Amino acid sequence: xxxxxxxxxxxxxxxxxxxxxxxxxxxxxxxxxxxxxxxxxxxxxxxxxxxxxxxxxxxxxxxxxxxxxxxxxxxxxxxxxxxxxxxxxxxxxxxxxxxxxxxxxxxxxxxxxxxxxxxxxxxxxxxxxxxxxxxxxxxxxxxxxxxxxxxxxxxxxxxxxxxxxxxxxxxxxxxxxxxxxxxxxxxxxxxxxxxxxxxxxxxxxxxxxxxxxxxxxxxxxxxxxxxxxxxxx
Numbered sequence: 224x225x226x227x228x229x230x231x232x233x234x235x236x237x238x239x240x241x242x243x244x245x246x247x248x249x250x251x252x253x254x255x256x257x258x259x260x261x262x263x264x265x266x267x268x269x270x271x272x273x274x275x276x277x278x279x280x281x282x283x284x285x286x287x288x289x290x291x292x293x294x295x296x297x298x299x300x301x302x303x304x305x306x307x308x309x310x311x312x313x314x315x316x317x318x319x320x321x322x323x324x325x326x327x328x329x330x331x332x333x334x335x336x337x338x339x340x341x342x343x344x345x346x347x348x349x350x351x352x353x354x355x356x357x358x359x360x361x362x363x364x365x366x367x368x369x370x371x372x373x374x375x376x377x378x379x380x381x382x383x384x385x386x387x388x389x390x391x392x393x394x395x396x397x398x399x400x401x402x403x404x405x406x407x408x409x410x411x412x413x414x415x416x417x418x419x420x421x422x423x424x425x426x427x428x429x430x431x432x433x434x435x436x437x438x439x440x441x442x443x444x445x446x447x448x449x450x451x452x453x454x455x456x
Contacts, residue, residue, distance in 0.1 A: 244314065256320045259394065266387055267313045270342070271305045273380040277345075280355035280377035284363065287370030296353020300345075312338055316395065328399050332392070339388045346381035356381060 229242035252260050274297075281289075281297035312335040319327035348356015355374035364371040 246317070248317075251321045252317070253320065256398075259398075260317060260320055263313060263316055263391055263395075266384070266391060267309055269380075269387070270308060270384050273377065273384050274301045274304060276380055277301070277353075277355055277377045280374045281353060283370040283373035284355060284359070287363065287367030289363065289370070290351070292351055293353045293359075296351075298353075300353055308338060328395075332396065332399075335388070335392055339385065339392060342381065342385040342388055346378065346385045348378060348381075354381065 227245045229245050231242050231244040231246040234240060234242060248257050248260050248264070278294070278297045278301050281294045285291055285294045312331055315327040315331040315334065318324055319331055344352075344356075345354040346356050348354050348359040350359045350362065355377035357378055360371055360374040360378045363374060
Protein backbone atom coordinates (compact mmCIF):
# COMPACT_ATOMS: atom_id res chain seq x y z
CA UNK A 224 0.00 0.00 0.00
CA UNK A 225 1.17 3.50 -0.77
CA UNK A 226 2.16 5.56 2.22
CA UNK A 227 0.08 8.62 2.97
CA UNK A 228 1.89 11.94 2.88
CA UNK A 229 1.52 14.03 6.02
CA UNK A 230 -0.78 16.97 5.39
CA UNK A 231 -1.02 18.80 8.73
CA UNK A 232 -0.19 21.53 9.45
CA UNK A 233 -0.76 22.71 5.87
CA UNK A 234 2.48 24.55 5.13
CA UNK A 235 3.43 26.39 1.94
CA UNK A 236 5.58 24.38 -0.45
CA UNK A 237 8.50 26.81 -0.20
CA UNK A 238 8.84 26.11 3.53
CA UNK A 239 11.47 23.45 4.15
CA UNK A 240 9.69 22.17 7.26
CA UNK A 241 7.27 19.41 6.29
CA UNK A 242 3.87 18.58 7.88
CA UNK A 243 4.07 16.32 10.93
CA UNK A 244 0.69 14.54 10.84
CA UNK A 245 -1.77 12.95 8.48
CA UNK A 246 -5.32 14.10 9.12
CA UNK A 247 -8.41 13.17 7.12
CA UNK A 248 -11.54 12.97 9.23
CA UNK A 249 -13.78 11.77 6.38
CA UNK A 250 -11.42 8.94 5.54
CA UNK A 251 -10.23 7.78 8.95
CA UNK A 252 -13.04 8.48 11.42
CA UNK A 253 -16.18 6.28 11.40
CA UNK A 254 -19.22 8.11 10.05
CA UNK A 255 -21.22 8.43 13.29
CA UNK A 256 -18.36 10.29 14.98
CA UNK A 257 -17.07 12.48 12.18
CA UNK A 258 -19.25 15.43 13.21
CA UNK A 259 -18.00 15.32 16.80
CA UNK A 260 -14.35 15.12 15.73
CA UNK A 261 -14.96 18.00 13.30
CA UNK A 262 -16.40 20.07 16.14
CA UNK A 263 -13.49 19.31 18.45
CA UNK A 264 -11.12 20.32 15.65
CA UNK A 265 -13.03 23.59 15.26
CA UNK A 266 -12.80 24.03 19.03
CA UNK A 267 -9.03 23.68 18.81
CA UNK A 268 -8.97 26.36 16.09
CA UNK A 269 -11.19 28.58 18.26
CA UNK A 270 -8.81 28.20 21.19
CA UNK A 271 -5.82 29.00 18.98
CA UNK A 272 -7.67 32.02 17.61
CA UNK A 273 -8.54 33.14 21.13
CA UNK A 274 -4.87 33.02 22.08
CA UNK A 275 -4.13 35.20 19.04
CA UNK A 276 -6.83 37.69 20.02
CA UNK A 277 -5.48 37.59 23.57
CA UNK A 278 -2.12 38.76 22.24
CA UNK A 279 -3.85 41.75 20.65
CA UNK A 280 -5.72 42.38 23.89
CA UNK A 281 -2.47 42.37 25.84
CA UNK A 282 -0.98 44.86 23.39
CA UNK A 283 -3.97 47.12 24.06
CA UNK A 284 -3.51 46.45 27.77
CA UNK A 285 0.14 47.49 27.50
CA UNK A 286 -0.70 50.56 25.40
CA UNK A 287 -3.28 51.64 27.96
CA UNK A 288 -0.78 51.64 30.79
CA UNK A 289 -0.50 47.98 31.71
CA UNK A 290 2.75 46.09 32.13
CA UNK A 291 4.80 44.59 29.30
CA UNK A 292 4.93 41.32 31.24
CA UNK A 293 1.42 40.43 30.11
CA UNK A 294 2.38 40.85 26.46
CA UNK A 295 5.43 38.62 26.94
CA UNK A 296 3.40 35.87 28.58
CA UNK A 297 0.62 36.19 25.98
CA UNK A 298 3.17 35.65 23.20
CA UNK A 299 4.59 32.66 25.06
CA UNK A 300 1.13 31.12 25.55
CA UNK A 301 0.36 31.57 21.85
CA UNK A 302 3.59 29.91 20.71
CA UNK A 303 3.38 27.14 23.31
CA UNK A 304 -0.28 26.20 23.59
CA UNK A 305 -1.34 26.23 19.92
CA UNK A 306 0.84 23.25 18.88
CA UNK A 307 0.74 21.57 22.29
CA UNK A 308 -3.05 21.59 22.49
CA UNK A 309 -3.29 19.99 19.05
CA UNK A 310 -0.70 17.34 19.87
CA UNK A 311 -1.70 16.61 23.45
CA UNK A 312 -5.50 16.47 23.31
CA UNK A 313 -6.86 16.69 19.77
CA UNK A 314 -4.58 13.99 18.34
CA UNK A 315 -5.32 11.52 21.18
CA UNK A 316 -9.05 12.03 20.59
CA UNK A 317 -8.58 11.63 16.84
CA UNK A 318 -6.64 8.37 17.29
CA UNK A 319 -9.09 7.16 19.94
CA UNK A 320 -12.08 7.38 17.60
CA UNK A 321 -10.04 6.16 14.64
CA UNK A 322 -8.90 2.91 16.25
CA UNK A 323 -11.14 2.44 19.32
CA UNK A 324 -8.14 3.03 21.60
CA UNK A 325 -9.00 3.20 25.29
CA UNK A 326 -5.48 4.35 26.07
CA UNK A 327 -5.89 7.37 23.80
CA UNK A 328 -9.29 8.10 25.31
CA UNK A 329 -7.71 8.14 28.77
CA UNK A 330 -4.89 10.36 27.54
CA UNK A 331 -7.47 12.73 26.09
CA UNK A 332 -9.54 12.84 29.29
CA UNK A 333 -6.50 13.55 31.46
CA UNK A 334 -4.94 16.25 29.26
CA UNK A 335 -8.23 17.83 28.22
CA UNK A 336 -9.37 18.13 31.83
CA UNK A 337 -6.16 20.07 32.56
CA UNK A 338 -6.86 22.13 29.45
CA UNK A 339 -10.32 22.98 30.78
CA UNK A 340 -8.81 24.08 34.10
CA UNK A 341 -6.23 26.18 32.27
CA UNK A 342 -8.89 27.78 30.06
CA UNK A 343 -10.92 28.60 33.17
CA UNK A 344 -7.90 30.28 34.76
CA UNK A 345 -7.33 32.23 31.55
CA UNK A 346 -10.99 33.30 31.53
CA UNK A 347 -10.67 34.48 35.15
CA UNK A 348 -7.74 36.65 34.07
CA UNK A 349 -5.26 36.92 36.92
CA UNK A 350 -3.23 40.12 36.34
CA UNK A 351 0.38 39.45 35.37
CA UNK A 352 -0.37 36.02 33.84
CA UNK A 353 -0.69 37.25 30.27
CA UNK A 354 -4.43 36.69 29.76
CA UNK A 355 -7.21 39.25 29.43
CA UNK A 356 -9.74 37.60 31.71
CA UNK A 357 -12.55 38.97 33.82
CA UNK A 358 -10.52 40.23 36.78
CA UNK A 359 -7.92 42.02 34.67
CA UNK A 360 -10.53 43.50 32.33
CA UNK A 361 -12.93 44.76 35.00
CA UNK A 362 -10.11 46.34 37.00
CA UNK A 363 -8.70 48.04 33.89
CA UNK A 364 -11.98 49.77 33.00
CA UNK A 365 -11.18 52.40 35.63
CA UNK A 366 -7.82 53.10 33.99
CA UNK A 367 -8.44 52.97 30.22
CA UNK A 368 -11.90 52.23 28.81
CA UNK A 369 -10.74 51.77 25.21
CA UNK A 370 -8.14 49.16 26.10
CA UNK A 371 -10.54 47.46 28.48
CA UNK A 372 -13.12 47.05 25.69
CA UNK A 373 -10.52 45.28 23.54
CA UNK A 374 -9.63 43.11 26.52
CA UNK A 375 -13.31 42.34 27.07
CA UNK A 376 -13.53 40.72 23.62
CA UNK A 377 -10.76 38.32 24.61
CA UNK A 378 -12.44 37.69 27.95
CA UNK A 379 -15.71 36.72 26.28
CA UNK A 380 -13.87 34.40 23.88
CA UNK A 381 -12.03 32.67 26.73
CA UNK A 382 -15.35 32.24 28.56
CA UNK A 383 -17.02 30.75 25.47
CA UNK A 384 -14.13 28.39 24.78
CA UNK A 385 -14.08 27.21 28.40
CA UNK A 386 -17.80 26.42 28.31
CA UNK A 387 -17.47 24.53 25.02
CA UNK A 388 -14.51 22.55 26.35
CA UNK A 389 -16.55 21.47 29.36
CA UNK A 390 -19.36 20.33 27.05
CA UNK A 391 -16.94 18.37 24.87
CA UNK A 392 -15.42 16.65 27.89
CA UNK A 393 -18.86 15.58 29.13
CA UNK A 394 -19.97 14.49 25.65
CA UNK A 395 -16.92 12.34 24.91
CA UNK A 396 -16.98 10.80 28.38
CA UNK A 397 -20.62 9.77 27.96
CA UNK A 398 -19.89 8.24 24.56
CA UNK A 399 -16.89 6.35 25.88
CA UNK A 400 -18.64 4.99 28.96
CA UNK A 401 -21.73 4.16 26.94
CA UNK A 402 -19.60 2.09 24.58
CA UNK A 403 -18.18 -0.03 27.38
CA UNK A 404 -14.90 1.84 27.78
CA UNK A 405 -13.08 1.61 31.08
CA UNK A 406 -9.75 2.19 32.79
CA UNK A 407 -9.17 -1.56 32.70
CA UNK A 408 -9.21 -1.57 28.90
CA UNK A 409 -6.70 1.26 28.85
CA UNK A 410 -4.44 -0.63 31.27
CA UNK A 411 -4.64 -3.74 29.09
CA UNK A 412 -3.60 -1.73 26.05
CA UNK A 413 -0.70 -0.27 28.01
CA UNK A 414 0.49 -3.62 29.37
CA UNK A 415 0.31 -5.33 25.97
CA UNK A 416 1.83 -2.42 24.05
CA UNK A 417 -1.27 -2.26 21.84
CA UNK A 418 -1.57 1.52 22.36
CA UNK A 419 1.55 2.17 20.26
CA UNK A 420 0.90 -0.50 17.65
CA UNK A 421 -1.54 1.36 15.44
CA UNK A 422 -1.15 -1.00 12.44
CA UNK A 423 -2.14 -3.95 14.64
CA UNK A 424 -5.30 -2.26 15.91
CA UNK A 425 -6.20 -0.79 12.55
CA UNK A 426 -5.43 -3.74 10.29
CA UNK A 427 -9.10 -4.58 9.91
CA UNK A 428 -10.28 -1.07 9.15
CA UNK A 429 -12.04 -1.24 5.72
CA UNK A 430 -10.12 -4.28 4.49
CA UNK A 431 -12.25 -4.36 1.35
CA UNK A 432 -11.09 -0.96 0.16
CA UNK A 433 -8.60 -2.27 -2.41
CA UNK A 434 -9.53 -0.91 -5.84
CA UNK A 435 -8.99 -2.27 -9.30
CA UNK A 436 -6.63 0.58 -10.10
CA UNK A 437 -3.94 -0.63 -7.74
CA UNK A 438 -2.94 -0.22 -4.12
CA UNK A 439 -4.89 2.32 -2.12
CA UNK A 440 -4.25 4.24 1.05
CA UNK A 441 -4.13 2.29 4.34
CA UNK A 442 -7.65 1.76 5.60
CA UNK A 443 -9.20 1.67 9.06
CA UNK A 444 -11.93 -0.34 10.76
CA UNK A 445 -15.54 0.34 9.99
CA UNK A 446 -16.86 -1.70 12.89
CA UNK A 447 -15.12 0.27 15.63
CA UNK A 448 -15.57 2.31 17.61
CA UNK A 449 -19.23 1.71 18.34
CA UNK A 450 -20.35 4.29 20.87
CA UNK A 451 -24.07 4.94 21.26
CA UNK A 452 -25.10 8.55 20.93
CA UNK A 453 -28.34 9.05 22.80
CA UNK A 454 -28.02 12.79 23.33
CA UNK A 455 -27.96 15.81 21.04
CA UNK A 456 -25.10 18.26 21.14
